[in-house]
Every structure is written in C-alpha cells, then in structure tokens.
Amino acid sequence: MNKILLGKIVHYLLLLIGALSFLYPFIWMVSATLKPENEIANLSLIPSHITFDSYRAVFDKIPIVRSFLNSLFVSSAITASVLVFSSMVGYAMTFLSFRGKNLIFYIMLFTMMIPFQITLIPTYILIVKLGLADSYLALILPFMVSAFGIFLFKQYFSSIPRDLIDAARIDGSSEVMILFRVIWPNAFPALVTVGIITFLTTWNEVLWPLIVIREQSMMTMPQMVTLFAIGGSAESQQGVILASAMLLAIPVIIIYIFFQRYFIESMASSGVKG
Amino acid sequence: MSSPYLIFFLIFSVYPILFSLTLVFHRWNIISPMKFVGLENISYLIHDPLFWKSITNTFYFLLIHIPLQVVLALVLANALNRKMRGMTFFRASFFLPVVISGVVVTILWKSLYSTETGLLNNLLIHLGLFKIPWLTSVHWAMPSIAIMATWKNVGLYTVFFLAGLQGIPRHLYDAAELDGASAFQQFIHITVPILNPVVLMVVILSTINGFNLFIEPYVTTGGGPVNSTLSVVLYIYRQAFSFYKMGYAATLGFSLAMIIFIVTLIQKRVLEKDM
Numbered sequence: 001m002n003k004i005l006l007g008k009i010v011h012y013l014l015l016l017i018g019a020l021s022f023l024y025p026f027i028w029m030v031s032a033t034l035k036p037e038n039e040i041a042n043l044s045l046i047p048s049h050i051t052f053d054s055y056r057a058v059f060d061k062i063p064i065v066r067s068f069l070n071s072l073f074v075s076s077a078i079t080a081s082v083l084v085f086s087s088m089v090g091y092a093m094t095f096l097s098f099r100g101k102n103l104i105f106y107i108m109l110f111t112m113m114i115p116f117q118i119t120l121i122p123t124y125i126l127i128v129k130l131g132l133a134d135s136y137l138a139l140i141l142p143f144m145v146s147a148f149g150i151f152l153f154k155q156y157f158s159s160i161p162r163d164l165i166d167a168a169r170i171d172g173s174s175e176v177m178i179l180f181r182v183i184w185p186n187a188f189p190a191l192v193t194v195g196i197i198t199f200l201t202t203w204n205e206v207l208w209p210l211i212v213i214r215e216q217s218m219m220t221m222p223q224m225v226t227l228f229a230i231g232g233s234a235e236s237q238q239g240v241i242l243a244s245a246m247l248l249a250i251p252v253i254i255i256y257i258f259f260q261r262y263f264i265e266s267m268a269s270s271g272v273k274g
Numbered sequence: 275m276s277s278p279y280l281i282f283f284l285i286f287s288v289y290p291i292l293f294s295l296t297l298v299f300h301r302w303n304i305i306s307p308m309k310f311v312g313l314e315n316i317s318y319l320i321h322d323p324l325f326w327k328s329i330t331n332t333f334y335f336l337l338i339h340i341p342l343q344v345v346l347a348l349v350l351a352n353a354l355n356r357k358m359r360g361m362t363f364f365r366a367s368f369f370l371p372v373v374i375s376g377v378v379v380t381i382l383w384k385s386l387y388s389t390e391t392g393l394l395n396n397l398l399i400h401l402g403l404f405k406i407p408w409l410t411s412v413h414w415a416m417p418s419i420a421i422m423a424t425w426k427n428v429g430l431y432t433v434f435f436l437a438g439l440q441g442i443p444r445h446l447y448d449a450a451e452l453d454g455a456s457a458f459q460q461f462i463h464i465t466v467p468i469l470n471p472v473v474l475m476v477v478i479l480s481t482i483n484g485f486n487l488f489i490e491p492y493v494t495t496g497g498g499p500v501n502s503t504l505s506v507v508l509y510i511y512r513q514a515f516s517f518y519k520m521g522y523a524a525t526l527g528f529s530l531a532m533i534i535f536i537v538t539l540i541q542k543r544v545l546e547k548d549m
Contacts, residue, residue, distance in 0.1 A: 008358070015353055015360075019367040022429070026370070028393060029382050041391035043400065085278045092275035104276055111287050115534060117486075117507065117527035121297065121514055122290035125304065145282040175275060204375040206489055207507070211515060222377045229381050230493055238385055245381040249374050256373050260366040263373055268433040 026249075033243040040238050054239035055247070061233050061240075062224055063216065064247060071221040074139045075202040081144040082198045083191060089145070090153025091179045095165055111147045124211050138212040139220065143202060149194045156190035157183065193266040196259075203252065221248050297524035304518055315525040325526065328506045329533065331416060335505075336484045338420040343480050344473060346428050351435035352461075365436075369429035376426065380493040383422040384409070387494070409495055412502040419490050419503055427483065431476045438472040439465065474545045478538045485534050506530050 032040045033054050035047035058064055093101065123142055132138040160183065168178045184191065209223040219227070225244045256263055298315055302308040319325055354365055371379055386393045387408035395405045408418040442465065450460045466473075487505035491497050497504035506526070514523035 011353070011356065011358070012360075015364045018350055018353065019364050022370055022425070023367050025382055025386060028386075032385070040385075041396060043393070043396055085282075088275045089279040096275065098276075101276075104280070107283060108279070111283060114287060114291065115482075115531045117510065117530045118294050118524075119287065119290035120510070120527060121520055121524050122293035123286060124514075125293070125520070126285075126289065128304070142286050145279055147279075150279065179275075200373060204377075206375075206377055207511070211511075222375050225381070226377050226489070226493060229377075229384075230496070238388075238391070241381060242385060245378045249378040252373055252375065253370075256366075256370065260369070261362075264365065264369050264433055267372070267430060268437055 029242055029246060033239055033246050035239065037237055037239045054237070054243035057237070057240045058228075058244045058247065062228055062244070064221070064224065064244065066217060067219050067221040067224040068247075068251075070136075070218065071203060074136060074220060075199050077136075077140050078143045078202045079195055079199045081140070082146045082149050083195060085145045086149030086194065087153045087184070087187070087191075088176075088179060089150045090157055091175070091183060093150065093154045094157040095162070096175070108147045108150060112151070120207075120211070127212050133212055134215045134218050136218070139209060142208070146194075146198065149198065152194055153187070153190055156187055160186055192262055193269060196263055196266045200252070200263075294524045294527065297521050298528055300521045302520045304520060308521075311521070315522050318522065319525055319529060324501065324504065324509060325506075325529075327501050328504045328509045331502065331504055332484055332487065332506060334416050335420050335423075335487065336481060338417050339423055339484055340477055340480050342420070342424045343428055343431060344476055346424065347431035347435050347476065348469075350428065350432040351439055352465075354432065354436050355439045365433070368432050371426045372429045374426075376489045377493065379422065379426045380490050383425075384494045387418055387422075410499060412499050415495055415499060415503045419487070419494065422494075423483070423487070423490060427480070431479075434472050434476060435469060438469045442468050470545065474542065477541050477545065481538055481541065482534060485530060485537075 028045065031045045031047065034050050034052070035042075036049070036051055036053070039047055092098070093105065127133055127138045127141075132141070164182055164186070165178055168182050173181065204222060205220075206222040206226055209220045210226070213219050213223060216224070225248045228244050229241045299310060299312060300308045301311045301314070350368055354361055354368075389395060389405060389407050389410055392408070394408065398405060407414055409415050446464050447460055450464060455463070486507055488507040488511065491503040491505050491508050492511075495503045497508050507530075510523050510526045510530070513519045513526060
C-alpha cells in the first residue's frame with residue numbers, strides 16, 4: 001500500500017515539474033513586467049516594489065489599444081465569415097445533390113494541400129492591384145472561406161438525421177433557413193471547433209499583416225508588438241518589450257482559462273496547429 | 275450554396291497558383307513591367323548559396339526538433355494517462371504555450387536566452403556552471419530556436435499521443451503482464467507500434483512547421499549570426515518585400531513547396547515500413 005502511495009507522490013512530482021516548465025516562464029514574464037528595469041535580471045520573482053512603468057511606456061510609445069481593436073475586428077469578421085460560408089458549403093455538400101459535387105470535393109482536397117508559400121506573393125500582388133493594401137479588407141478577404149472548415153462541417157453534418165431536414169422542407173423552409181434554424185442549433189460542437197480554431201489562427205497570424213499593412217494605425221496587435229520588439233522605439237528596454245508581449249497574451253490567456261477544455265478538444269480533434 | 279466557395283477558390287487559389295507559375299519565369303519588381311527571363315530564376319536558385327544555407331539550416335532544426343518533440347510528447351502523454359486527480363490542470367498547463375501567439379513566446383524566450391541578463395544563464399551561473407551564448411553563437415542559435423519551438427508545440431502533440439494511448443485496449447497490457455512482460459517491454463511492444471500512425475502525424479506536422487519557420491528567427495536573431503538561423507520563409511520574405519524580387523521569391527516558394535512535399539513523402543514511406 002505504501003509503495004502505491006509513494007508511486008503516486010513521485011508521479012505527481014514529475015507532473016508538477018512538467019507543469020512548472022511550461023508555466024514558470026509566463027510567471028517570470030508577469031513579474032519582469034512589474035519590476036523596475038534594473039531588477040529584471042534578478043532570479044527573485046518578487047520586485048522590490050511593484051511598478052507599472054513598463055506598461056505605461058507601451059501605451060505612450062505605440063497605439064496598442066488601436067491595434068487591439070483592429071485585431072479584434074479582423075479576427076471576429078473572419079470567424080463569422082468562415083462559420084457562415086463554410087457551413088453553407090458544408091451543408092450543400094452533405095444534403096444537396098447537384099452536378100459537379102464530387103469535383104468540388106476534390107478541388108477542396110487539393111486546396112488544402114497547396115502550401116501558402118506558393119500563394120503568398122500572388123495574393124499580395126492581387127491585394128495591391130485591387131488597391132486594398134493598408135485596409136481591413138486586405139486582412140480579411142483572403143481568409144473568408146476555409147476548406148478546412150468546410151471539411152469539418154461536412155463531417156459533422158453527416159451525423160445529423162436527414163429526417164430533420166425533410167420535415168423542415170415539408171414545412172416550406174428554404175435551404176438557408178434550414179441551415180441556420182435547424183442545422184446550426186444541432187451542430188454546436190462543430191461551430192465551437194471551427195470558431196475557436198479560426199479565431200485563434202487569425203488572432204495569432206503575423207506574417208500576412210507584416211506583408212500587406214505598413215501604416216501604423218491599421219496594424220494588428222501581434223504585428224505591432226513584433227515591430228515594437230525588433231524596432232528601435234522600445235530602446236531595447238526588456239521590461240517594456242515584455243509588457244507589450246504580455247498585453248498581447250492576456251486576452252487569449254483569459255479566454256483560455258475559462259474554455260481550456262474546448263480549446264484542447266477542438267485542436268486535438270482537428271489535427272491542426274493554431 | 276457552394277458558390278461562395280467556388281468564387282473564393284477561383285480568386286484565392288487558382289489565380290495565385292497560375293500567377294505564381296508565371297512569375298517563376300519573369301523578373302519583376304511590381305513597379306516596372308514584367309520581363310520574361312526564361313529559366314534564369316531557376317538557375318540562379320541552383321547556384322544561390324543563401325537558399326541552400328536556409329535549407330540546411332531547416333534540416334539542422336528538424337534534426338533536433340523532431341526527436342525532442344516526439345520523445346517529450348510521449349513522456350508527457352504517458353504521465354497524463356492515469357486516472358488521478360488534477361490531470362485536467364496538468365494537461366491545460368502543458369497546452370498553454372500552444373494557444374499563446376508565437377510572437378509572445380518568441381519575445382519571452384529571447385529574454386530568457388539573453389547571454390548577459392537572461393534567466394537561463396543566471397541559473398547556470400548560480401549552479402556553478404558557465405554561460406551559454408544561446409542566440410549569439412553560430413553553433414547554438416539554431417538549437418536554441420529548436421528548443422523554443424519544441425516548448426511551444428509539445429503540448430499539442432502530447433494531446434494527440436494521449437488520445438492514441440487512451441484508445442489502446444486495456445486487455446493487451448493485462449495479457450502481456452500475465453506473460454511476464456516488464457513495463458518497458460510493454461511500452462516498446464504494445465504502445466509504440468499502436469501509436470505509430472500518431473508518430474507519423476507528429477513527424478509530418480513538425481516538418482511542415484519547421485519549413486515554415488519565420489517569426490522565431492525574425493524576432494530573435496534576424497536570421498543571424500552569419501545566417502545560421504536564416505529560414506526559407508524568412509529568405510522569401512526578404513527577397514519579396516525588402517528587395518522586391520517577386521519572380522525570384524515565387525521561384526523560392528515553389529521550390530520550398532516541392533521540398534516539403536518530397537520530404538514528407540519520404541518520411542511517410544520510411545515510418546510506415548519501419549514498424
């Protein structure tokens with residue numbers, strides 16, 4: 001009996017070491033942003049006095065609030081669009097029969113395999129030629145439909161009984177009404193999965209904004225923090241740079257604390273990276 | 275109702291691919307008219323030392339990143355695969371870096387890695403060891419980035435392995451135990467073969483991830499020291515958006531896509547045959 005207890009304690013100790021190696025750097029980061037600049041290198045987590053100077057400097061030097069709102073707007077718009085359009089196409093692929101359905105399916109498979117390195121430059125040129133550089137549309141347009149989302153919806157919709165749809169059709173509902181009034185309320189897990197993954201990937205995306213946005217007022221939050229960290233305006237002050245990174249992390253951490261189960265299950269089930 | 279997808283597909287997939295193919299045979303800086311140059315971009319690429327440097331850098335990265343990722347994820351998944359209290363907390367903490375923006379993780383680790391003031395070197399000195407020039411030495415910079423990338427992604431792969439482990443029927447282990455197999459033997463002969471498809475997925479995803487390395491070197495080292503952390507995507511980014519060599523950048527993009535395709539195909543063959 002004692003041996004089992006000992007085994008449990010050792011097991012917990014190992015898990016704790018594992019958890020600390022992921023959490024400690026974040027704890028250290030929080031502490032570093034609240035310390036005076038000259039104490040950051042100290043091993044101690046507790047500052048001699050708590051100061052918000054680093055955060056104040058971030059707000060003074062860059063329009064970080066504006067970039068937060070930009071990111072929020074862009075990520076929400078893309079997520080809403082992906083949910084609507086991808087579920088529409090997923091619905092059509094599952095419940096409607098029309099010519100070329102299989103062809104569309106293979107085209108989708110193909111789209112998912114094209115790496116972004118091939119489309120990156122032509123898409124940038126397209127955005128420039130359309131006169132959309134430095135605009136919200138530049139950030140939103142290329143991500144409005146997702147082949148991955150269509151797949152997930154199609155897979156999930158296949159498990160919904162056809163009777164539901166037939167009944168609604170007899171009642172005279174249009175296909176669009178059926179999708180939003182009948183299918184959506186029955187497809188909550190799929191909506192959550194596609195929603196979380198889309199929001200997280202667009203919120204964290206940084207290469208695309210770096211390419212199409214040059215004007216500061218249009219920058220997304222990760223882009224602005226990146227340029228702040230590598231550019232000169234932070235004057236290489238560790239605390240200030242870390243504070244800007246912290247501000248970028250906080251919204252995601254807060255949402256994650258409440259919905260971690262959904263985050264983990266969504267990403268595990270889809271096999272993609274955020 | 276499929277029309278949104280078809281319109282989108284034509285504009286953001288078909289057109290870019292065709293246009294990218296055209297660019298491969300042209301020289302173009304966006305402003306002046308496009309100039310047809312035949313195979314010039316391709317022959318330049320074959321003789322471009324920086325392109326090959328970025329490819330070997332990526333392989334160096336993968337050589338460290340993949341084994342580290344697979345072993346750590348397996349260990350963590352095994353540790354989580356018990357019916358004990360608190361597993362949700364541990365799983366959530368392993369997964370936290372996965373959801374956090376790569377920008378945050380990179381800025382954080384750049385601080386931790388700092389040679390003079392970084393936490394890691396302070397700890398090493400405290401333990402009576404020596405400082406490591408994590409990001410400033412040609413030999414250390416890429417391994418440092420590989421460690422950082424592993425730390426960021428390992429939680430995701432742990433969850434993949436955990437799902438795999440939970441799918442293994444209990445009676446296989448019971449039978450092995452009856453036959454006198456040790457825990458280690460059970461792990462090697464039951465767990466590993468069953469998890470092989472997951473290993474394959476982890477290897478392929480890590481490889482694609484490695485070839486797409488961008489923000490990590492962009493923020494920590496800028497590709498230095500002496501191009502030792504120059505990644506392919508960073509190189510494409512520079513050719514296209516610092517030098518405006520759109521034709522050459524498109525050529526690089528195509529070559530990278532081909533290389534990823536071939537490498538993952540080889541991995542699939544080897545790993546599927548292996549076990």
